[in-house]
Amino acid sequence: MTPAGGARLFANAWVVTMDDAGAEHLSGWVHVEDGLVVATGSGAEPAVAERVDLHGAVVTPGLVNTHHHLYQTLTRARAQQADLFTWLRELYPVWSRIDAEAEYAAARTGLAELALSGCSTVFDHHYVFPRGRQGLIEAEVQAARELGVRIVASRGSMDLGVSAGGLPPDDLVEDIDAVLAETERLAAALHEPGAGARVQLAVAPCSPFSVTGRLMEESAALARRLGLPLHTHLAETLEEENYCVELYGCRPVEYLERLGWLADDVWCAHCVHLSDDDIARFASSGTGVAHCPTSNLRLGAGVAPVRAMLDAGVRVGLGVDGSASNERGDLFLEVKQALLVARGRGGGAAMTARDAIRLATRGGASVLRRDDIGSLEPGKCADLAVWRTDGLELGGADDPVAGIVFAGPHRVDRLVVGGVDVVREGALANADEREIAQAHRAQARRFSL
Ligand SMILES: [Zn+2]
16 A cells, blocks of 8 residues: 555646636646645656556546445345335334444445545445444444545434334434434544544434434534534425425425524535525525435435526535435446436536536535545645546547546546545455455345345
8 A cells, every 4th residue: 555655646647626717737647745735737747756657547536425324235226116205114124223243344335336436535424323233333434444535424313203203213213312422422532623534523413304303403502512514314305395394384494494504514415395595595504415316316306406506606515325215326426417417407508517526526525614625736635536538438538527427437447545545446455345245245134124
């Protein structure tokens, strides 16, 4: 493994920096040292100890995933025709079998898939904590450390069971005080503040139909006291909207506002059913969005109004969402999918290929409140993805940057995180992909019907 301190020049590439000006360097190079980007450019190369020739590949910043449920790799292809609520009701009892051993296998699989799709930073929303099961968050953090990707884990929660009008079964909801105490313990044990963090923690009560207003408010107070970001699901389906109107007397965004959750330390997954007024509230409050187009299509939830959000100035990133509602944990597929659904909704000019890459890089970093990742600029983390351009699917593409999006997804050729190789020549650098798949199948059998 190349140490983070090793100086390397990634040369002979089309470098997409994703800086504010959208600078790209043809015949370009990226100079990295001490885990950081020193400079990017084209033409005359600086003298650096190790020169890596990329043979005309495209280099982008490492992608940033803003919504996931890694444990769901254990339960793919279930409830195949179901809408969200039906799907959840079928899966909650299956998910209640989760333990640290299964979570570790699931996280290794999900994180390996994401790394091989060019993703260097992963947010995971874990909210299923069966009574007595310990070490679930620690298991996924261990998997991320072993593979070499950055993780923003979260202590999710559910406290509104079916007997109190919620969706999850009563035996899967928790006590508020236990949730808050466990969140504080995990924050002290795992969260790294500041630039270059490899492990962070967010506070993430699950959704309006599985969490009480009191837990939402107390979670926000705790997160703000500890300086942690806040996350939840919102406005995913029309059924959720009807549920909120019935139970809380208002639509989801208004409900969130009442709870003090429209703020710049919050991002919400999905946001499919936002009105123009809702979008304006997100923009003025700085609330971010994790756009998960494949999952939304898979569950028939709809298509989020991302063009309108971007025009209003809302921070938007991309997410694969859990592998039970998007069986492919490939973030580059979401780049292409975001472009396609935006055009399906708003016409051919609704999103460019570079806009779509920007969502998955700068957009994701902004949503996670990280200014140290998401672009290739001096002083930022040396997180970069290398995409080959010499395969069958890119022949004839004069613009290889648009070409990789339109022809995606692709297995990344190389992924570098903090200056260290995580993927090399299309294979995991720190783990055996076949062994991960085999260990995962052994655990997944425990979740069979
Ligand atoms: Zn989700």
